[in-house]
Amino acid sequence: MRFFTTEGPVRPEDHYSLPPLERWDLDEVLRLIEQKKYFLLHAPRQTGKTTCLLALAEYLNRAGRYRAVYVNLEIAQTAREDVARGMRAICGAIGAAARRDLGEERLYAWTEEVWPAHGAEGVLNALLERWCLRSPQPLVLLLDEVDALIGDTLISLLRQVRAGYTQRPEGFPQTVVLCGVRDLRDYRIHASSEREAITGGSAFNIKAKSLRLGDFSADEVRTLLLEHTAETGQVFTPEALDRVWELTQGQPWLVNALAYRACFEFPEGRDRTQPITLALIDRAKEAMILERVTHLDQLAHKLQEPRVRRVIEPMLAGTLPGEASEDDRQYLVDLGLLRRDGAGGLVVANPIYREVLPRALASGPQDSLPRIAPTWLTADGSLDPAALLDAFLAFWRRHGEPLLRSAPYHEIAPHLVLMAFLHRVINGGGTLEREYAIGMGRMDLCLRYGAVTLAMELKVWRDGAPDPLAEGLIQLDGYLAGLGLNSGWLVIFDRRTDQPPIAERTASNTAASPQGRCIQVVRA
Structure with missing residues (x-):
């Protein structure tokens, strides 16, 4: 077979x-x-x-x-x-x-x-x-x-x-x-x-x-997957077929890896009378990322190269890679980490890589995290956003300063520490999705845990720049509208010099966005 x-x-x-x-x-x-x-x-x-x-x-x-x-x-x-x-x-x-x-x-x-x-x-x-x-x-x-x-x-x-x-x-x-x-x-x-x-x-x-040699097209991905159906009779649901394309954008190794896990490793997938579903494809994706399979680990290792950092660090921060040369940018395209979108701009090549890159960078801070009791969970195991906010504020006041020094990319160190904390929160029971708003000076996160969806926008306040609160509220409105949410977090990391210690300046308050949404503003 x-x-x-x-x-x-x-x-x-x-x-x-x-x-x-x-x-x-x-x-x-x-x-x-x-x-x-x-x-x-x-x-x-x-x-x-x-x-x-x-x-x-x-x-x-x-x-x-x-x-x-x-x-x-x-x-x-x-x-x-x-x-x-x-x-x-x-x-x-x-x-x-x-x-x-x-x-x-x-x-x-x-x-x-x-x-x-x-x-x-x-x-x-x-x-x-x-x-x-x-x-x-x-x-x-x-x-x-x-x-x-x-x-x-x-x-x-x-x-x-x-x-x-x-x-x-x-x-x-x-x-x-x-x-x-x-x-x-x-x-x-x-x-x-x-x-x-x-x-x-x-x-x-x-x-x-x-x-x-390019990646597979959407039609080629479907043709490859349907070879399995023709040979075994096991079908992919339409949603699963679409999900493989969405997650991989046709990267051949990823297409084959997702399909292999779903069809040959999971007991449900090995039952040829049962369809390969969207849930199985998502489960395969999570397993690949958590295991840091060789292909993904090799890509993550590239993040240590200075010419890769010059492009990736500002992209994650939401700024433009101004110091990177055309050779640097093309190098990342040749490596397959980035691709040029229809408008000619640079984007991370596919959603799996988009998740792997910050996870890899956050692994150092995550390994350095102290033991954290899951005080954000209710008695029935669901996520309480208010309790999560209290837990994060307490964590940041106590551990933020030393953990920032463990992050590999200085410009986005706060983002990486927050993501490391959130990975402890989901701990296999949820997902953390990231959107890179290149040129907009922000990163957007979407935490899904059970029935709870919590959207966050991360901004950095740097020397010589105005308070990013007003801009952040406008931008967060757009992000929340796309997710169909009426509330979210705006996290502003104050990286200006001569500021009080993190423990003294970390606080939160509630604000209304221009569209009337309830925003929890965190200043850290």
Whole structure:
């Protein structure tokens, strides 16, 4: 029986899948190969790049006009700046791939023969020249995980590929495809000695085009999920189908991960007589986030990079990432953390990532939280918003100051500590949804616990700025209207210098919004 997969390349005989060659413009790819072009394929991790390259190699070899070989270069990553070791690994990987895919056994011996004369800086060029001169058809070389290489090893690879360009196709591959997460312009190389970025030179002038593998469309998500229905008879409710698209926005790994959990891990999902419901999809989403599955953990780890922080921190704070360069912003798009919406602005790529990012940042403060008695729960286990407010005020007065220092992003430290507190509140019994109001200077939170829905707007009062109360009340009106609520919290974190200690200035009062809603104003 086939299943949804999240590990490695897709195998149609084992996994539900979409035709990989239909995910990019095959006619354009074949045209580039026919024109003897070098080109790039790039996309975020776990979106199907390797599956597409393997399918392309199989297609080309079956057609018989070219000899195509797929090579994964990740094995050379550990060589780092050791060019000799790196090129040994690269030539070995090419030799293994040629033997596996084409039955070509000679590359290992050829590597040893050309190494003494050409050394690490020329061995790849010499090896590929010898191979192509003896090949009955032009060679197409598909190099995956190129941007996993580091420093001088990557520079040497690019320079040798570039050096062979004029010998195509008789003495060098007709086409070389470089595949990785990033586009070539973002291959940031640091020389081992001076540590200065190398961004120019002919080594970086080797591509005719960059192709980007996109996420699934809504129709493709539905088609993939319905393969399970066709094979097992188990249906997805319309709401569940819509929810998978809504949560993932077509990110392939997320689509497969949600569906796998819902259909193969939960007992209710394994009963093929029962439908896959919206509740099962939501449960799968929560489990993935709470477990910090590898894919999500890798994304969360990226938050530590300075160039990621320069973009993400102001986005979470509701301000504009003014200090971030275009390269920084594009880097996050290439990673798949962000996407450009219809108007061209940057947004977090999907609701799951939107939840994972602040959760990951709040994990430090959350781990530092003291034991808190759930005084906000009534005798029947429901949430009492008034008691929750009292508990938060007491918590903030006592623990706010030290916990702010444990937050990784200084600009949004109060937001992260509040979210850490609220995660203790829901503790698996509710949800906390976040909306980023980029450019509006705020973050919106919606806490759902049983029958209670509590909306909050977070604002920061900084030096030189007016009191954000009036603006916050207007903005909160709009947020509450969208949720159909008549009350909410406006939390104003006073981050101005020379203020009294948090314990002295933390207080709350009730105010009316311009639309007459009852607002609990918290000054913290």
